[in-house]
Amino acid sequence: MCTRFTPAALPLLLSMAMLASCSSPATPPSLRGDAAAPPPIDPVIATCNITPPDVAIAPALLTSGTPCAPQLVPPFDDIVNLQHGFDMFSWLTFVGLNAPREGAAPLPGSNAPTQWQAWREVSDVMLPGGAAPGGWNAPRVTPEACRLIPGAASLRVVRRAELNKGGTVPAEVTSEVNQPFDSGPLIDLNGNYVRYEILVNEPMFQFIVQNRLYSKQGQQAFNGPVAFPAGNVTGGSTGTMGAVMVKAAWKVMGPGDDPGRFHTVDALAYNPPSRNPKVAESCRKVSLGLVGWHAAHKNVNEPQWNWSTFEQVDNVPTSAQVKAGTLKAHYNFHDPSCKSCAVNQPPPRPWNPNLQPFPNGFTSQVTRVTPLTAPTVALNSSFQAILRGTVWQNYELVSTQWPTNAKSKTDPTGVPAPTFLANTTLETYTQGTVPQASSSCMACHNNATDTTGRPSDFTFVLERAQ
Amino acid sequence: MNTTASSTPLQTFVDLSALLTGIAASALAPPLDPKDIKQAYFDYVQREQPDTFNQLLAVYAANAQQPPATIADLILTQSDPAVRLLARSVMLMWLLGSWYAPGDLQKANAAGQPPDSVVISAEAYTQGWAWNLAQAHPMGYSDLQFGYWANQPPTLDDFIGGEQ
Numbered sequence: 142m143c144t145r146f147t148p149a150a151l152p153l154l155l156s157m158a159m160l161a162s163c164s165s166p167a168t169p170p171s172l173r174g175d176a177a178a179p180p181p182i183d184p185v186i187a188t189c190n191i192t193p194p195d196v197a198i199a200p201a202l203l204t205s206g207t208p209c210a211p212q213l214v215p216p217f218d219d220i221v222n223l224q225h226g227f228d229m230f231s232w233l234t235f236v237g238l239n240a241p242r243e244g245a246a247p248l249p250g251s252n253a254p255t256q257w258q259a260w261r262e263v264s265d266v267m268l269p270g271g272a273a274p275g276g277w278n279a280p281r282v283t284p285e286a287c288r289l290i291p292g293a294a295s296l297r298v299v300r301r302a303e304l305n306k307g308g309t310v311p312a313e314v315t316s317e318v319n320q321p322f323d324s325g326p327l328i329d330l331n332g333n334y335v336r337y338e339i340l341v342n343e344p345m346f347q348f349i350v351q352n353r354l355y356s357k358q359g360q361q362a363f364n365g366p367v368a369f370p371a372g373n374v375t376g377g378s379t380g381t382m383g384a385v386m387v388k389a390a391w392k393v394m395g396p397g398d399d400p401g402r403f404h405t406v407d408a409l410a411y412n413p414p415s416r417n418p419k420v421a422e423s424c425r426k427v428s429l430g431l432v433g434w435h436a437a438h439k440n441v442n443e444p445q446w447n448w449s450t451f452e453q454v455d456n457v458p459t460s461a462q463v464k465a466g467t468l469k470a471h472y473n474f475h476d477p478s479c480k481s482c483a484v485n486q487p488p489p490r491p492w493n494p495n496l497q498p499f500p501n502g503f504t505s506q507v508t509r510v511t512p513l514t515a516p517t518v519a520l521n522s523s524f525q526a527i528l529r530g531t532v533w534q535n536y537e538l539v540s541t542q543w544p545t546n547a548k549s550k551t552d553p554t555g556v557p558a559p560t561f562l563a564n565t566t567l568e569t570y571t572q573g574t575v576p577q578a579s580s581s582c583m584a585c586h587n588n589a590t591d592t593t594g595r596p597s598d599f600t601f602v603l604e605r606a607q
Numbered sequence: 608m609n610t611t612a613s614s615t616p617l618q619t620f621v622d623l624s625a626l627l628t629g630i631a632a633s634a635l636a637p638p639l640d641p642k643d644i645k646q647a648y649f650d651y652v653q654r655e656q657p658d659t660f661n662q663l664l665a666v667y668a669a670n671a672q673q674p675p676a677t678i679a680d681l682i683l684t685q686s687d688p689a690v691r692l693l694a695r696s697v698m699l700m701w702l703l704g705s706w707y708a709p710g711d712l713q714k715a716n717a718a719g720q721p722p723d724s725v726v727i728s729a730e731a732y733t734q735g736w737a738w739n740l741a742q743a744h745p746m747g748y749s750d751l752q753f754g755y756w757a758n759q760p761p762t763l764d765d766f767i768g769g770e771q
Contacts, residue, residue, distance in 0.1 A: 218638040545639035550765040551739070552750040558641035560730075575729045577748050588753055596752045 179351050180277075183344040183370035188243055189380040194229035198523035203246040207237030207256075209372040209380040210440040211447060211543075220545065220558060221516065227541040228517055231449035232524050234436050238387070239404070239533060249531035251405040252428075257387045257436075258406065260340040266349060267605035271356025277343050287409045287424035321585070324570040325487025328505045329473055331395040332498025335432065335566060336410060338389050341602065344370045345384035349603070357592045357606050367591060367598045373441040383439045386600060390433030390566040392473060393497075402535045403430030403453060410494075418491035432456055432473055433566030434536070437582070437599070445555040446599050448542040448582035450564045454535050457565045460484075460508040474507040474565065482506035487570055507565050510572035513539060539564055542582045554583040616664060620649050623667040626675050627682075627698045630736055630767050635701065644734045648700055651727055652693075656709065659689045663697070666690060688713075699724075702740075704731035739766040 189209035192202060211230040216222055238257045239247040248254070265282050266274045327335040341349070348369050353359030372383025391408070394400055408429045414422040434451040457475045458468050463484075468477040476482060488503045513521070521537045528534040542562045544555025563572040563580035573579035583599070590596055591603035624645075625632040636645040652660045666686055670678050682694050692709035699707045705724040715722035726732050733748045742760040749755065 220639050220641065223639070545641055546637065551761045553752050554750055556637070556639075556641060558639065560641050576733045578729075584750075587750070590753050594754060596754070 180347060182347040182351060183381045183383060185375075185379060185381055187377075187379050189374050189378045189382075190233050190237060191374055191378055192229070192233060194226040198520075198527060200527045202233065202524075203236055203527060204240075204244055205233065205237070206244045207382070208233050209382050210374050210442065212374075223543070223545075224514075224541070224558065225516055225520070227447060227543045228520050228538060230447065231436070231451075231538050231541040232520065234438065234449055235434070235451055235536070235538070236524070236528075236533075238385075238436065247528070247531060247533050251400045251403060251430075251532050252407065253404070253532075255404070257340055257342075257389075260342050260387065261346045263339040263341065263602050263605060266341065266346065266355055267602070267607065268355065269607055271358055271607045273353075274346075274350060274355055277346055283409070284411050284413070284422075284424060286422045287411055290409070290424060290426060321568065321571075324568075326492050326494070327390075327474060327507070327566060327569050328488055328499045328503060329392045329395075330397060330476060330504050331393065332502070332504060333393040333395060334494045334497065334499075336391045336393075336429065337567070338391070339602070340387045340389075342382065342385040344382055345386065348384065354591065354603055355606055360591045360593050360595075360603065360606055367595060367603065369439050369598050369600070371439045371441045371444065383441075384600075385439075386435075386437045386602070388433075388435040388567065389431060390564070391429035392432045392566075394428040394430045397471065398430060398473075400428070400430065402455065402532065403432075404532050404536075405430050412494050418493055420493050421495060423495050431536075433564045435564065435567060435582075437586075439599070443544050443547055443555070445544045445547060445553070445557070445583045446586070448562065450539045450541075450562065450567070450582075451536050452539055452564055452566060454537050457507045457509050459512045460510055461512060463508050474505050474569075476504060476506060479506060484508055485510070485570060485572065505569065507569055509565050511561065511563070511574070513537070544583065554581075554587045557581060557583040617646065617649050619664050619668050619671075620652075621645055622671065623664065624648075624697060624701055626667070626678055627694060628701050628736065630701070634767055635736075642730060642734065644731060647728060647731065648697075651706060652697065652700070655706065656693055656696075659693045659709070662687065663690050663693050700727065702735060702737045704728075704733070704735035736767070742766055 186209070188206050190206040191208070191212055192205050193212045193214055195214050196202075208230050211227055213223060213226040236247060237243070239255045241248055241254045242256065261274070261277070262281065265279075268274055268282070329335060349355055352363055354363060354367070369384035370381060372381060372385075374380035391406070392398070393410070394403065394405060406429050408427055410425050410427045410429075412420055412423045414420060430453070432453045433456075436449045437446045438449070439446045453473065455469070455471060456473045458472060458477075462468060463475075468475075470477065482504075484506050485508060486506075488499055488505065517538055517540055525534045525537070540559055540562050542557045542559060545558045546552070547555040549555055561574050561579045561581050563569075565572070568580035571578065571580040576584075586599040586601070589599055589601045589604070592606050597603040621632050621636045624630075624635055628635070663682070663686075666682055667678060670681055673681070683691055686694075689709060692712050695712055696707050696709050699705065703724070705726050707722050707724045711722045711724075733745055735745060738745050740763070742763055744751070
């Protein structure tokens with residue numbers, strides 16, 4: 142769900158990073174200090190959600206767990222039917238991973254734990270100096286600047302400890318404010334930067350750690366192609382989860398925001414130091430609301446991964462709604478009263494997240510260029526109905542990108558459907574339908590490599606190794 | 608290539624295009640076809656040359672059971688000049704992703720000059736079959752992965768063979 146660039150642009154592309162994340166079917170012992178054999182990278186589990194896409198959408202689906210792979214039904218030559226199958230897979234994934242544990246229903250309140258938030262954030266995997274990231278349950282790394290906040294360091298450590306014991310929500314650290322390819326930050330109506338984080342699930346983490354792909358040195362020593370484990374159902378509910386990444390977009394909760402309409406988290410918003418633009422290191426405690434959510438899941442039949450993307454329903458109007466004047470009173474990233482605001486344009490430079498609200502009153506004026514399809518809207522309504530009374534009813538699937546010809550010998554992207562896909566909070570400025578310029582998950586991630594220049598199996602995570 | 612009677616004008620267009628280009632209909636228009644360039648091309652010709660386009664489709668539909676060489680002869684040598692020129696425009700459209708108007712082809716041929724053309728869309732630019740026939744890719748766009756230039760390209764059959 143990012144743009145693709147020519148090989149000449151790859152050095153730039155390689156400096157950017159993407160996704161991470163998904164559910165952990167088992168909790169193997171920590172690698173850290175464990176002299177025993179490492180845990181299986183992608184253990185066999187017996188809890189794959191194998192709900193077919195042609196069932197009625199009923200509350201029982203809320204506890205049906207995370208799918209290991211899409212479950213499709215005929216006709217297999219009908220792209221609309223298959224799109225529905227993949228969209229169903231996306232919704233089941235969203236419900237499963239936003240539950241506090243596998244097989245539970247998502248909790249109704251705003252600040253509730255989810256499975257994916259307990260995964261490993263990429264900056265905790267790709268450590269300075271190529272250091273080993275420890276085991277799956279190793280605590281998150283708290284930046285020095287965050288530790289200076291009175292009580293923050295201890296608060297964070299305490300919360301992590303509580304989390305590890307099945308306690309409350311951890312404090313997150315989110316450091317990223319820019320979108321892929323330096324296309325610009327997203328500024329909400331309060332003038333605050335939207336923040337991003339990328340997380341990987343345990344099979345993906347174990348693959349990286351056990352193959353020492355967390356360091357440049359390890360990547361240079363690694364033989365053969367990078368091939369993350371693929372989710373698969375081998376019989377009944379038995380199978381493997383495979384690698385999953387989640388990329389989340391968060392807005393700072395502020396005036397005009399109704400916390401009851403968001404999944405929220407108490408977080409430490411960390412700004413790493415930067416020379417261009419000049420940004421001083423800083424950290425502050427904030428409450429964040431989830432506004433965008435990507436999940437990429439590698440599956441046996443879709444080695445290009447399946448790409449699901451969700452948004453909070455108040456984010457933006459469609460371009461057509463703006464033209465027709467059928468606007469809601471409030472959006473997260475669109476001011477209905479501003480008729481002269483430049484639409485879908487990044488803010489003026491410099492981009493310094495320490496200066497909030499954004500100088501001169503700038504806020505992003507965003508519209509959705511490509512509307513959701515009617516079948517996806519219908520599926521959203523069905524899932525929102527069974528999620529009524531929870532914050533999760535305020536989220537919608539934008540679409541799912543999947544390969545229509547996964548085995549193509551001439552197109553490693555597998556001829557994705559839909560051809561283009563963008564989330565207005567994560568690919569705000571690259572929406573559209575122009576090849577090479579508009580956002581396409583697979584077309585972009587097909588260009589991903591590790592630090593040696595070797596294709597890295599549709600993830601930019603490995604390029605972050607030091 | 609399919610020379611049986613086609614069920615819809617769009618399918619007739621795809622089958623006709625397969626005959627004119629020599630590229631499998633299943634490659635021009637795969638069963639799962641998210642790019643759907645066939646529809647874009649069909650709509651474009653329908654808008655530019657509606658009457659002649661219908662004549663061209665009718666010639667093909669009326670003779671779809673004939674051997675391909677017979678159909679080609681009927682279209683490219685025995686038909687009305689406007690139909691013959693439009694068939695060339697359709698070939699060029701599939702191969703280059705651009706529209707060469709029949710009238711421009713005629714004028715350019717008479718003048719010995721390259722004809723004017725219009726790139727139909729950004730998507731069409733990337734989908735020109737000339738690139739596949741050359742086992743290559745258009746400038747600035749490739750589906751292949753980083754480092755592909757150091758490897759042998761896929762075979763010609765891989766490029767034009769249609770759905771595997």
